[in-house]
Amino acid sequence: MAAATNAPSTVAQPTRRRRFRPTGIGGLLVWGMVAFFFINLAALIATVVLDSFATTWFGSWIPDGFTTHWYGDAWAEFDLTSVLTVTAQVAVVVVLVSALIGVPAAYALARRNFPGKPVITVLFLLPILIPPITYGIPLATVLYRLHLAGSLSGVILANLVPTVPFVVLVMIPFVEQIDPKIEAAARMCGAGTFTIFRRILGPLLIPGILAAAILVLVRTVGMFELTFLTSGPTSSTLVVVLYSAVFGAGIRAPQEVDAMAVVYTASMLVLLVTALRFVNPTQLVTRIGDR
Amino acid sequence: MTTASGLAPSVLHPIGRRSLRHRLADRGIDRVLLLLLPGVVFLVLLFVYPFLYGLQLSFAPQTGSGPLANYQTFFSDSYLRDTIGTTLALGVPAALVNVLASVPIAYRMRGRFRGKRTLTTLLVVPIALGTVLTAEGLIAYLGPSGWINKLLRDFNLVDQPVLLIHNYWGVFFSLVITGFPFAFLLVLSYLSGIDPNLERAASVMGAGWWQRFRRVTFPLLVPGLAITFCLSFVLAFSVFPSANLVGDPSGSTRVISIAAFHAAFEQFDYSMGSAISMIMGAVMLAIIALVLGWRSTLFRGATGGKG
Numbered sequence: 193m194a195a196a197t198n199a200p201s202t203v204a205q206p207t208r209r210r211r212f213r214p215t216g217i218g219g220l221l222v223w224g225m226v227a228f229f230f231i232n233l234a235a236l237i238a239t240v241v242l243d244s245f246a247t248t249w250f251g252s253w254i255p256d257g258f259t260t261h262w263y264g265d266a267w268a269e270f271d272l273t274s275v276l277t278v279t280a281q282v283a284v285v286v287v288l289v290s291a292l293i294g295v296p297a298a299y300a301l302a303r304r305n306f307p308g309k310p311v312i313t314v315l316f317l318l319p320i321l322i323p324p325i326t327y328g329i330p331l332a333t334v335l336y337r338l339h340l341a342g343s344l345s346g347v348i349l350a351n352l353v354p355t356v357p358f359v360v361l362v363m364i365p366f367v368e369q370i371d372p373k374i375e376a377a378a379r380m381c382g383a384g385t386f387t388i389f390r391r392i393l394g395p396l397l398i399p400g401i402l403a404a405a406i407l408v409l410v411r412t413v414g415m416f417e418l419t420f421l422t423s424g425p426t427s428s429t430l431v432v433v434l435y436s437a438v439f440g441a442g443i444r445a446p447q448e449v450d451a452m453a454v455v456y457t458a459s460m461l462v463l464l465v466t467a468l469r470f471v472n473p474t475q476l477v478t479r480i481g482d483r
Numbered sequence: 484m485t486t487a488s489g490l491a492p493s494v495l496h497p498i499g500r501r502s503l504r505h506r507l508a509d510r511g512i513d514r515v516l517l518l519l520l521p522g523v524v525f526l527v528l529l530f531v532y533p534f535l536y537g538l539q540l541s542f543a544p545q546t547g548s549g550p551l552a553n554y555q556t557f558f559s560d561s562y563l564r565d566t567i568g569t570t571l572a573l574g575v576p577a578a579l580v581n582v583l584a585s586v587p588i589a590y591r592m593r594g595r596f597r598g599k600r601t602l603t604t605l606l607v608v609p610i611a612l613g614t615v616l617t618a619e620g621l622i623a624y625l626g627p628s629g630w631i632n633k634l635l636r637d638f639n640l641v642d643q644p645v646l647l648i649h650n651y652w653g654v655f656f657s658l659v660i661t662g663f664p665f666a667f668l669l670v671l672s673y674l675s676g677i678d679p680n681l682e683r684a685a686s687v688m689g690a691g692w693w694q695r696f697r698r699v700t701f702p703l704l705v706p707g708l709a710i711t712f713c714l715s716f717v718l719a720f721s722v723f724p725s726a727n728l729v730g731d732p733s734g735s736t737r738v739i740s741i742a743a744f745h746a747a748f749e750q751f752d753y754s755m756g757s758a759i760s761m762i763m764g765a766v767m768l769a770i771i772a773l774v775l776g777w778r779s780t781l782f783r784g785a786t787g788g789k790g
Binding site: 223230232239253292300301305307309316318323325326334350352356357360416446450456457 | 510511512513514515517518519521522525526527530531533534536537540584587588591602604607609611612614615616617618619620621622623629630633660720723728740743744747748753756757763764767
């Protein structure tokens with residue numbers, strides 16, 4: 193729990209860069225483990241990618257022949273155009289709304305100490321720490337009672353539950369590193385709160401907001417549980433359609449499902465590569481970056 | 484400040500009591516806090532309220548009598564009760580493997596070296612793949628005609644294909660693939676927070692690498708490992724898609740989240756579904772409280788890695 197509340201550590205690191213040499217039995221063992229993990233991971237992904245291009249593949253090392261027609265088939269059968277549109281709509285709205293709600297809240301939490309602050313902090317930590325499936329079932333029940341589940345707005349609302357606190361948590365250190373004197377100076381010059389946000393804090397916070405937005409985007413596109421629990425036929429995102437295609441009954445070529453899985457992986461990787469241009473990998477799981 | 488004005492208000496404020504606004508501002512309450520309002524209202528409506536609603540619903544069973552009927556059913560029906568054991572049998576070993584495997588690797592990689600960023604970037608890939616795609620890949624890769632079984636048979640290690648999917652192991656592998664990078668990145672960031680000078684000091688005093696690790700780094704890392712274990716465990720405990728896809732969802736990997744989903748959205752007994760969700764949350768919190776309680780007895784020095 194404290195992992196998320198700690199300030200980013202700024203312990204000085206030795207600046208010299210050494211080349212890594214696996215030394216000794218321990219080193220070889222450790223690097224063997226890492227290599228083993230990655231080889232299996234690569235093979236796992238390769239299986240899915242190869243199969244999506246295969247004419248038939250059963251029992252041999254590589255498929256009998258290659259074709260691309262499964263992509264067209266999957267696109268038509270699962271109506272991927274509309275699925276991808278829904279995914280993009282959900283992701284964009286979630287990013288915008290969670291930034292609009294989360295950034296001001298992060299500002300208030302970073303700048304003020306007030307009675308009851310620990311309670312508010314816990315309120316913002318819980319939705320991140322508790323896994324979605326646990327609170328997703330009561331949440332979906334409430335959304336069904338309100339006739340919101342099954343619609344696009346229900347999916348968006350459910351996805352906002354973990355992302356709003358996530359934005360708050362990512363943004364707090366970014367706000368903390370801005371000198372409050374800059375705001376005081378602006379106020380002395382007659383700027384109102386709104387002007388300070390727009391002209392002073394906004395531009396200074398842009399890197400943080402960008403990082404938070406991209407992380408939220410990755411999380412929302414990959415969020416299975418909450419979307420699965422609250423979506424209907426017209427509001428399923430790509431990952432839910434993929435799950436239903438694997439789990440649901442019906443006779444369809446596995447290559448079609450794999451083609452869709454490749455579309456999902458590819459879009460996820462594009463997002464991820466973009467994200468990693470802006471943020472440290474450790475930020476994807478924690479706020480403590482080793483910078 | 485407040486004590487000073489409490490002692491001699493007439494000296495500090497000869498005109499009389501200061502305005503309420505000033506006194507509140509002294510305690511940090513001013514209009515800036517209004518910025519919190521949208522976030523707090525949102526979470527109260529969509530997080531706190533559904534939770535309380537679910538709690539209330541779980542005590543209003545659709546069948547049976549008495550407010551505790553759902554809980555009685557859960558603990559008396561072995562098909563439901565055993566899901567706790569099944570989930571723990573998956574979640575605890577998976578979390579332990581992820582955390583313990585991360586320690587030596589992160590320890591080796593704690594310094595800076597060329598290619599570190601590439602490696603950490605690669606480790607993020609499984610997190611991005613998500614459980615659904617990992618499950619889909621595992622089915623093909625570890626399946627009876629997948630590459631692993633083919634390899635084992637070509638080397639005459641086995642006669643029959645090894646059953647690695649649609650059972651406990653399929654889900655376990657899926658939990659390791661998605662959970663290990665997460666645990667590793669956390670452990671790495673905790674390790675990077677430990678002052679390297681401490682190890683250098685120990686080295687000057689003649690400690691070998693094992694002594695340095697055993698006596699200096701590891702004790703400082705343990706509190707961070709406890710947190711990492713908790714977060715990994717929570718991830719593994721809530722396993723849902725992979726338990727359905729690569730597991731045996733009606734038998735050996737019928738985890739508690741499947742039972743909750745089944746009750747709420749297949750039998751449409753929202754009351755029972757909520758009750759199982761509450762039990763799931765309670766078991767999870769109990770384990771976390773246990774680990775964190777143990778953690779609070781540990782030394783947490785002034786240097787990093789304390790989480």
